[in-house]
Amino acid sequence: MTSFTNKNVLNLLRNLPRLSISNLRNNDGAVKKNKRGRAQHGGDKHGHGNKGSKARQNFMRPGYETGNTPFYMKFPREQYYRDHHVKRQYPPLSLATLQQMIDMNRIDITKPIDLSVLCNTGLYNIKPEDKHFGVNLIDEVSFFLLSFNNIVMGADNFKAKINIEVQWTSESTIAAIERNGGVITTSFFDVNSLFILINPKKFFQRGEAIPRRMIPPEDAILYYSSAANRGYLADPEKISWERFVLAQKYGYKLPKIEDDPDYDMLVSRKDQRQIFYGLEPGWVVNLKDKVILKPTDPQLKEFYRS
Amino acid sequence: MLLNCLAKQIRALPSTFAAACRMSSVATENAEFTEVEEPPMVYGGYTNLRQAWVSNLDTVKENPSTIIDLHPQVFGSRPRIDIIHENIVWQRKYRYVSYANTKVTAEVNMSSKKPWPQKGQGRARHGTRRSPLFKGGSVIHGPRSHTTHFYMLPFYKRVYGLTSTLSVKLIQDDLHIVKNLDLPSDDPSYINDLVDSRLWGPSVLFIDDTDTMPRNISLALNQIKHMNLMPVYGLNVYSMLKYETLVLTVAAVKKIQERLLYQLHRPDVHQATKKFMLNMQN
C-alpha cells in the first residue's frame, strides 16, 4: 500500500474535484444486485415446475430412499475417530519455522523460549478450548516454507542455540537442538495454565494471583517423567546420560554447555508448579503500576508452595 | 547484509513494532540510530514521504512555523476509492434500523370470518377479508419492524479506509496541521475570519488529541454548526469526507500515525481479525 509509485496516483487526485461522499463509487462487480425473480424469467413458479410435491414443499427427509435401506445406513459403523475430540492435541511447529522466526528477529534467543514467546510472535497460535495442550516441535519442513525451491528438512538446517520448552517432541528434534548446544525440555501445562501462558497480558489484567500449574494426567505422566523425552519431571542426571546417548546415536559431538557463556540461561528451567519464568505462583503482577505483589500470609504462602 | 537492511527498516518503524520483535540478537549500529522521540520516516530512499506545514490558530493570518514529516503509509498510501466508498456505506448502514412495519395476515385488524358463502353467490371465493387480495388486507413479504442492518466491515478495510482518506485529504490540500487549538478569544467571528481568510472551505473539522477541547474554541464553535471539534478516537471516513477541510493538531497527527501504523504492522493479526464482539476491550 505504500511505495513511491503512489506519488503518481496521488498527484492525479490533485487535479480532480474534491473527493466527497457524493462522488464515490465502488469497483464494478463488487456489489451484486439481488435480482429476485419476477414474471416470465425467474418468476411465476420460481423454478419449481408445475404442481407436484416439489412445488408444494412436501419433501421427504434428506437421504430417504423411499423405503429401502438408505446409503448412509447400508454400511456398518467403523469407529476410526472415536473419542478423537477428547484426546489431547499438540499443534505442530516445525524447526524450519522456528529457525525463520529466530532469523527474522521475532524471537529473542538470549532468553529461554516458551509457549508464551511463540504465541507473542503472532505466527503461532493455540486454542486450548479445542483441546490443544501446547506446541509439538517437529523436524519436518513447515508449510510456511514450501514456496522455497530447495526444501530441506527442518532438523538438518537448524542452527540456533536455544533453551526451549515445548509440550511434545520427537527424538530427532531433540537431537537437532542439542547438536547446536541448546537445551530442550518437555513440560505439561493444564488448561487453565495454558490460557494464562498464551496471553499473559490478558491474565495480568484480571488482577488475580498467578496460580499453580497442575500435574499431568495419568496417561501423560510417563512421557513427562522420562529422560529420553527430556521431561520436566525426569532426573537431570538421567537427562545428561540421555544427551550423551543421543549424540552417539545421531553421530554428532555433544557440545559442552558447562563451558558455554550462556550456561545460566540454557540451564534455567521452570519448577513443576511454575507457569512463567521468574514469577512464582501466588504473585500478583500489575502492569499499570509495574509492581509485583507477593503474599505475606503464611497460609497462602504454604498453599502456593505446595 | 540483508539482515542489516532489515534491521534498519525495522528500526525505522514506530517503536511499538520494534518492541514487538525482540531486537537484541541483531548487531546494532548505534551511531546511526539515536534515541529520538520518533524514529526517522525515511527508509531505503525509495519512499513517498509526505510533509506538511505546521501553522497556528493564534492569529487570523497563517504563520507556518515548521515542517512536519508525515508517514507515507498513513498520509501517502494509495487512495482506494472503492474502500472509502465501502467505509461510507458501512458507516451509514451498520447503525441503521428500519422501523417500517406491515401487518401479516394474523395481525390485520379484521375478523377472520368467511366473507360470504363458498358457493351460490356468483362471486369469487374468499376465506378471509384479511388476505392480500383485498384492499385493507395484509401485506405479503413486507417489511417487518426493527430490521437491523448491522455488519462489521473487515478490520483492514476500515484501517485502509482511514489511511486512504487521510492521504486524499492531504493531496487535495484539504488537510491542515496546527500546533494546537488555542484561540485568543471565544468569539465565533474570529474563527470565521480565520477560516475565510485562509480559504479553508465552508465546513471544517478540527481534530485534537484529547476529548476535552480548549475553552475558547469550544465556545466559539458551539455557535457555528458547520465547524466541529472531534477527538482522535472519533476520526472516521464519513466525517473526513463530509467536512471540506480537516484540521489536525500536531499531537493528533502523532497519535493517528502511531495508532494506524500499529494496526498496519501488528504481529497478532489473528486477534485483530477475530469476530467482532460488542464488549471487546483491547
Next chain:
Amino acid sequence: MSIISFKGFSYAGKIVKVPIIQCFLARNASIKNEVQDFDIVTTTAENVLSEKEVKAICDKSRLNHGHRNMVNGRVPYDKPVHRYHNTVKYKRKMYGRYGDASNVYPGLAWPTAEDLEDIREYESVAYPLTIQEMQQNAMNIIESERQAILLNQQKIDNNMKKLNGWLNEVKEKSAKKLFEAQQAKEKKEKLIEEVKKHFGYKIDPKDDRFKEMLVKREKEEKKKVREEKKKVREEKLLNYLDSKAK
C-alpha cells in the same frame, strides 16, 4: 440575527450573535418592561454559561461517563453503579487494569481461607494421586501387561508340547467313532438281510410286518446274548467252585 439597541445607550461594542431563544425572550422583555437594562445581551457568552455548562460544551467525546473514562485510561466508575461493580471479580479486574488508581484493596487478588478450602477439596478430587503414585500405577500397568503376555506365551508353549498327544487323541476318537458307526450299520444290515431271507419275497423295510419281524429278531438276538452271558457266568462260577473245592 438581531441587533439590539436600547434606550439611551449606543453600545459601540461587539455585536453578539445571540441564540434565537434569547432574542425572543429579550423582545418579550422589552415589550413588558420598557425601561430596563438588558445586561444579559451585551456581554460575551462567558456570563451566560456556568462552569458546568462550559465544561459540557468542551467535552467533545459524545460518550457516557464510564466509557469516557475508559477511553482515557481511567477507572470507569468511581462509585458502583451496577451490582456487578460490587463483585470481587470486577474489583480484581479494575485493579489489574488500572492499578492503585482504582482504589481497590489489592488483597482481593488472593483467595480467602474458604476459597483455599474449596480449592484444596477440588484438587483432592481432580488430582487424587501424587506424581510418584501415578508413575507407580503406570509402571504397574506396564508390568502387568508384560506379565500377562509372558503368561500367555508360556501357556501357548505348554500347550504346543501337548499338541501331538491331542492330535493323536482326536484321531483315535474319530476312528473309533467311525468304526462303531460302521459296526452298527453292518449289524443292522445283517438283521435286515435275515428278515428278508425269512420272508422270502420283496418287502419294504419300513413296512409294519418287517418292523415287527425286525423287533422279534432283535429280541432273539438280545436273548441269545443274554444266554451266552449267563453261560459264561455259570462257567466262571463252576470254575471257581472247582478251584475252591480243589
